[in-house]
Amino acid sequence: MSDAAAFVAWLGGAVIVLADGRRGLAAGLALLAAAAGGLAWSAGQQEGAIVLLAGGVLGAAIRFTIGPEGWGLMQPGSTPRLLLTVVAGVIALWLGLAATSGESSGFRVAVLVALPLLAGRALQAAEAAVLLTALAGLALVLGVVSTAGPNHVGIAAYAVAALVAAGASAIPIPATPRPRGT
């Protein structure tokens, strides 16, 4: 299950990277939520999985209503982003399967692919909705990561991650700033 979740995580991340419209962003976030839930479930955290999925889906639903119109997938000029998704996927596969061990292989690949994609999107994007979606995605990944490590705190961490993911999608997009000098 974790391997499938890893693929879904890459897919969700890739969609967030490639989408400029609210529908595409919402879809990407939903996919990421599903992957996060799957990873949590495979780690034996069923309640956590449900909470993460709920938070992510709620965030995706909110994003579906806020942001630029349409899907905005693969807009002209998005070739570098497409390359990023492929390269990130390949590198994550190599790192997750060949260079590291510990936890499940799905967890390793999913985290190592989702983080660069979301971080890259956050660094590259100019649109607030896209940035907030990337942040929401990061919250979900954080939720997944919080189960690993020495002293994880169970469902509470998932709940906080879910809240942050939903909250990040829910905050109103601030008005575009005045141009400088006025």
Place this chain on the structure above:
Amino acid sequence: MTQLLSAAAAETLALLVYPGLITVALFGLVVEIVWSAVARQAIGRPNIWRRRPPTVQVIVALLAVLAAAQFAAPFNPVPPADRNLVIAAIAIGFTAWAELALDPELVARPGLVLVIQACWLLSVLGPAIEPESLRPQVLGNVLVPALLPVKVAAGFLYLLCLPPLMRLWPMAPPAERRARPRFNATRTVLWFPYCGLFTTLFFPPGADDVAGLVRFFGITAVAALLCVLTGSLLARRGAERARGLYARAVAPYSLLLLGLILVTLALTR
């Protein structure tokens, strides 16, 4: 208290009478007259009894007697342990600058005088480095073979420096407009300090008897006459030659003496 009073009385006697003020004045008067004869300058009439002496002469005289009180002269009432070479050297050194401060128009080429004074100071204090003592009579007594080269070289440098320091060189001060310089009262009080210090530093002190006294004043007088002789030679050679001698010969020679002192230090350690 008695000790203080007796010591103060001895110092006062040394300052005012012997080897202080009166000795300084008498010796200086004699030598200055000799110099006047040699240099064919007008002796004039230093009628010091009729008017108050100028401050500059008073201060120079005070410095001179302070220096003279430190000499290893026979019958000097100042106890040998109480005499100090630095006091003597600095007091004499100050005399030139007292003139510059109070009567600047009487000082010729102060820059060159400063250089010569530095050379003179090296000749005075240089021999005191190795013996590690500032008692003039101790330095006069030094006859250790290892230290003699420095002592002899320093003595020669001392004599070389005397004429300019005594203003016996042919450099006319700014205010001197007369062709024949007149009797110089300030210089009169400097003859004994400069020449007496030479005797004190470079000759073993004599005993407190007449022979010692004669010996001390004899050597001092010879030093003064040597100075007069050098001064007259310089006068004949002219100002340019004199300046060249002191700028190009005496200064390097003093560096040589410095090197000699360093070598002696290294050898005796």
Place this chain on the structure above:
Amino acid sequence: MEPELAVALPAAGAACVSALKPRPRLALAAGAALGAGGLLAVFLSRPEVASDQLGITLSLSPGARSLLIVASLALAILVALPPPRAERASLLRWGLGGLAGMTAMAVSPNLAVAVMALLLLVVLQAAGTGRRAFSSRVRAPALAVALLTLALALSALTGPPLLNRLVAVCLVAGLAAALGVLPYIHEFDAEEPTATSPIPWLAFLGPMIAVVVVAHADDLAEGAEDAIGALLIGLGLLNIVVATLASWRTKSDAAAWRYSFIADWGLALCGFGLVLPEGIGAALLVLYSILLGRLPLYLWSRQSLREKAQTDRPINFIVAAALAGSAPFAGFPARILLLRAATAMYWPLALVLACSFLLWLPGSLRLGRTMGVPTGRQLVGVAIALTISVAFGLFPRPLLALAGL
């Protein structure tokens, strides 16, 4: 229950102030009361006591507790003596929100939850209206969250020794990105309101982020502690040199103030990098002086910065001395502790630090002049800040004892 209240009460206070915006006095009173409650809860949350009311164990470390108390004190001073043209309610709202986030980070049982709180703070600050583009306000903090998350992820994996060093790099780079120090300096607009500018990351939230990240660093990067120390010291020196020079030479006075915060952070990073207690103490003293000295002075200088006023009054020179970390102000004992830790570890580093301390002087003189001629509340505020700085400059022991040092 205290840690939960320490988070909840300031958060509720911030919410109250926002909700009661039409009635500023009531908003102020409610916010102040809830904030005071939060501070009381922080006081009562003794380090040795952990709370498990929500199924999650919360506790405050001594260092974080002392920082929260100092930050609350700084906020109280600023709200009591607000800078010209600043609304008390707005200051209180942002301050309490920040305090709630800081407390949440401080009480978090692990770094993941702390980073979630950080992410929440990023989102909340981004929600404000600033002059910079939304993306430029969010980018660097988002990178910080991503890097810290990556550090958490990598620490959960096993692999070659390089993996631990990568964790160290991600932690330090994430911390630098969150703070906005070199090489991750946030974009800065002199005209932007302070709350939505990079200043809160440097001067209010940053200290807590640093304390929390450094506290968890050793667990996460086991075996790479030396790498963390080296990275912190390296970045610290880089920030000291570049930021002090920039604070002196940059064109804009407001930017000069921002660089001066970064320069102080250079000292703090060096202190954290020198893992000895003296180094940590030095870093904490620097952070206290940022919170109680540099931040309030910056806010009180904003008006004269707008008016481009440059004065050479005594108060300007005394402020300059305080900003330069000269004795008897709080920066000096911090520098002494730093010298001591560096000497104990590697004396050439102490030499470099001692020389670098002089770089504060020209920039501080410039910043002191930008204070203008403080009058009224501003003058009282400056006097209080200087008095506190002198008090802790001569006798920092109570603060260090509060931090368990």
Place this chain on the structure above:
Amino acid sequence: MPPVALLAPIALPIVAAIAAAASARLGEGIARIVASAGAWASLVAIAGIWLAVRSTQELALGPLGFGASFDLRLDGVGVVFGVIALAPAALLLTLQQRGWQESTVASLAIAAVVLAIESDAMVLTAVGGCTAATLAVVQFDIEDVRAVRPAWASVITPWLALAWAGVTLQIEAGTAVYAAVPVSALTIGIFALIAIAAVLGGGIVPWRGWASRIWTRPSLRAAGVTTALLLPLGIYLLVRAYEIGNGRYPQSWLNLALAAWGVLVALAAAARAQAAPNRAEYLAEIVPGLAGFALMAVAIGSALGLLAGVVLLVAAAMLTAALPLLPDRRGAAVLLVVAAAAGVPPGLAFGGRVLGLAAAFETGNVFGLVAVAGAATWLLAAAAAARSVGLPPGRRRLVPAALAMVAAVLGGVVIASGPALAAIATVTSDAIAGVMNQPGDLRPDPLSIITVTAVLPVVALFGPLLVLGGAAVALSKPGQATSTTESKAPLFAVPGATLAATALARLRALSMPDQYRSLFNPAALETVAAGGRPMLWLAALVALIVAIAR
């Protein structure tokens, strides 16, 4: 006397400063009176505490939190240096008109210096010294922000060095308490830091540093107080170093190097003085010259040298108080102060220099050469002093006749104090014995100063000389004052001075060639570094990874 009384000398000036600031509304005069009262009270407190017990008093108030404890200790050395620093500062605070802000800051500086002197450990001394230095800079800027003042870095650096020395001692010896540091802990490195703090903190440098330049300011209020406070503090550190080293420095060549440095400082000051274009420029070199001699004497490493250093510091303190009170016009006050500084017999400066040179000769070896150089420097300083009498004033400051009289009295006192040398030696003998473990080269005597090889009958010789000199000068006829409208030519040109000036000018004129400007454009670099560019961030991340992976 309860130990808590040790707080009084520090607290009184602080209270005075607060009172002066509070009384600002009542007028500048009130603030000045309050501040000067605080300074005098501090001085009286130090003297009173010492006279009451005549032994070291200690007060431990516990750790401060940065490795230093608030532990105070007043011993003989502390008393001597406290009095030397406070007396001129208090006098100037009393006599000079100054605003309430200056009075307040000066009082705080006095408190800081007393703290530095009373501190029983090095780190707290560094805190006090750094505070005093900072307040000195503030004073200068309050007085006249456009006039030349010490570079802040130059007055802070020494105290950072001292703090570093202190923390190093704490690490290596477990303590930085002067009286408790093991002798072996005073390594060459630590001593070098202390020496740097001493020479830079006191402004005892051969180049034209702040200690000389501040005297050329249009107003001399801050200059007087700052010099009075910081110069003794610098020398004080070297004396404490003897206490740490049980009467010795780690290596004897360090004594020699410091003594040579002192002579170099005095020589450079004298060289600048003999070329001064006006009297103000000459007067600016008086204190640095004396400081150089004091450093030479203290560094020799014998009790006699230490006594000479203290005597020279006393002379420097009195002249520091006199210099700001001097009028422009040539007169008795100027002549007396200049003569006193030049070291005419039988003055304090004369006696101090004679003792210093005697100490160097008695120490022997290469120190003798240092002594010869010192004597030559002394004569050069005398020549410069003589030349200065005819120089134009160089500044236009109105000084009340009463203050000029005070300056004249101070100059006269310095000249007439020669016979008091034995008394000074007796008073300071305990202090010197407290830090030097071989005081055998100086035996206390009420009438003379008895050294290893000689006796200086200060009362018997200088007393009659003073009486005779005074009477003779009074009866003499003053010469005509020479014209001072045009400056006199320097006695000599300092070798290499022109070359150094040209090199410095060229260095200052250095700029990046235009064609390379684009390579190093700070503004452009700032734009790149602070522009929030993600690519730069990623590059930095890669660089960090590469750096840490190696």
